[in-house]
Amino acid sequence: MDWLTAPEWWWGRLILERGVAAVYVLAFVCAARQFRGLIGERGMLPVREYLALRSFRSAPSVFHLYYSDRFFAAVCWTGAALSAAMVVGLADLVPLWAAILLWLLLWAMYLSIVNVGQIWYSFGWESLLLETGLLVAFLGNDEVAPPVLPMWLTRWLLFRVEFGAGLIKMRGDRCWRDLTCLYYHHETQPMPGPLSWFFHRLPRPLHRVEVAGNHFAQLIVPFGLFAPQPIASAAAAIIVVTQFWLVLSGNYAWLNWLTIILAASVIDTSTAAKVFRIAEPTNVPAGQPYWYAALVIAYTAVVVVLSWNPAKNLVSRRQRMNTTFDPLHMVNAYGAFGSITRTRAELILEGTSDTVVSDETVWKEYEFKGKPGNVRRMPRQWSPYHLRLDWLMWFVPLSPAYAQPWLIPLCRGLLTNERGIVKLLRTNPFPDEPPTYVRGLLYRYRFSTARELMSQRVWWQRELIGVYLAPLSLDETRTLRRLFRFG
Known part of the structure; x- marks a missing residue:
């Protein structure tokens, strides 16, 4: 079973687990602080009215069993507390089977929220968090070596996020092809940030360079994720830099941060040790129990089968962006801003x-x-x-x-x-x-x-x-x- 282990990806697993847990904290706190006005009992789109028209099969959620604002708040704050514990390493302090169950519990709680969130939760970063959160559940903990199959699935997910975003632009608004979209986008994006004014006022030749760099990062670089090291690490580093550029230029919830976490996980342990001058771990386990290996293989097989529709969507002329093909949000299509508003x-x-x-x-x-x-x-x-x-x-x-x-x-x-x-x-x-x-x-x-x-x-x-x-x-x-x- 040695082919299922990848001790050299200890760093990548650590980044994924702690990073995704941190994003979970934000997501649950965000839900807790806003749900009453959005989907609460006296909110704009109450959960009770929505669930009356939906079956559990079409929208799996614990709230089909019972809903009240207090119960929803309890789910949110419990999720935030558990996520915070995972950030500081709870998953490594419990047995392997318990760590898997804790990650699955987090995923199930947030899935329950998203599936009753209606239009407020209809964007790509929700599906991305759910897909990544489910993947993390199968990465194991310090009891076992990092599993090679889920780590490759991480690259497949990151590829879909980046390449899908690049294709939707090239197939969409003409300004992406003539490199002029950023003449407008920093000003007309949904929610500008404190530096958006300054980005908008950059000289127009620099805007064209920005767009060209974006095309390179999203249409060319993602293929490097599947190359041997250190090429894969270099590709990931380019994605990290471009995502930080997006973080500075606008407000896109946790989309960019999750993408950064995914990209950073591609950097192998030896490269990370050299770049950040940290010691490589010497006590990484070399094996995995058979039941865990079987679970990882089964999960990978399901993802491969469910990847058919997202892969087909990538090559389709009618590519859809930010689309989920199953109510569990296991494997999704991503992409944003295929068209740009000028005013x-x-x-x-x-x-x-x-x-x-x-x-x-x-x-x-x-x-x-x-x-x-x-x-x-x-x-x-x-x-x-x-x-x-x-x-x-x-x-x-x-x-x-x-x-x-x-x-x-x-x-x-x-x-x-x-x-x-x-x-x-x-x-x-x-x-x-x-x-x-x-x-x-x-x-x-x-x-x-x-x-x-x-x-x-x-x-x-x-x-x-x-x-x-x-x-x-x-x-x-x-x-x-x-x-x-x-x-």
Whole structure:
């Protein structure tokens, strides 16, 4: 059974296990702090209503057995605590079988959350965390040598993440092929970060270099992951550098960090020891028990079979991005930003206490934590933490149908000062009494020029496009909610 072991990948296993555990901590904390307003009993898209229309088979989740906000919170905080324990090495302090069960428990808890999270959990980083989290469950602990098959599956996963993202761009917007997409993207991405203004203001020739470098990193470099060392380590290092560039330029939840963890795990132990000047471990076990080897082989066989659809998707002219092909999210397709918006439109929500709306009505603006609003407020760094409502707000001007299920419930929450919903915002201009009306205005946003930033102290310039959502009262939101649910 020696062919199943890879002691030289001790470093890679360590990086994967501790790194994925850290991301789990973030994911569970993120869920715990935001779920009440998003999917809680008084949230915009309540779990109970969703589960009434879904079977366990189509959306496996422990919440099919029982749901309450307290139980959901207990699952989240238990997951966060267990993940934190795994970060500091709990898996290496328990027997091998117990370590596997602990990782599977984490995966099952987060799968339960994702499968009831609806549109708020519909993005690629959720599937990536679940697929990686399940893979980590079969990496073993310090009792056994790192298993070679799951370590190769790690490279296959990283290849799909990078190559899939590269292909979706080349097949998508023409600006990726003529190297001009970054003329716009730093400004129009879903949630810019504190350095996005500076990235946007780089000279255009450098933007073209950025795009060309991205194509190289995503379309050429991933093949090096399957080459012998040290070529594989060099390929992984290039991916790490490009992902850090993305971390600096915007907020993409934990997508980039998980990709960095996957890439770092490809670097073999001897290379890591030389680069980071650490001692190579001398007590790595050389063998594995037969039951564990059989389990690893069985898991690998399942992944190989389930890889057919993602592999077929890669070569398809109608490639789909961020798609899962099974309710367990075991093997998925990835990719992002196949098309780029050239201008930025933002929905700004406002409220008023006036009982009658007129031209003299005074409106007060709601401000979100991460999405652009106040033009004087510098974009904030939030990733790897993820602001789910802020991210979804970016889609509202692009696709009104995308926001139909939750935009009216959001307005209803503002009109009642629903605590879970209001907590998702940065400011509530009506802390004592809720407004009588809310409305939505659509603005065109652009980054300020350097002169405007220095003279006016504004990071953005905006101009009114028009009314997106006419003034709504509480009674009107209830009527519209019934129409959207049953119409």
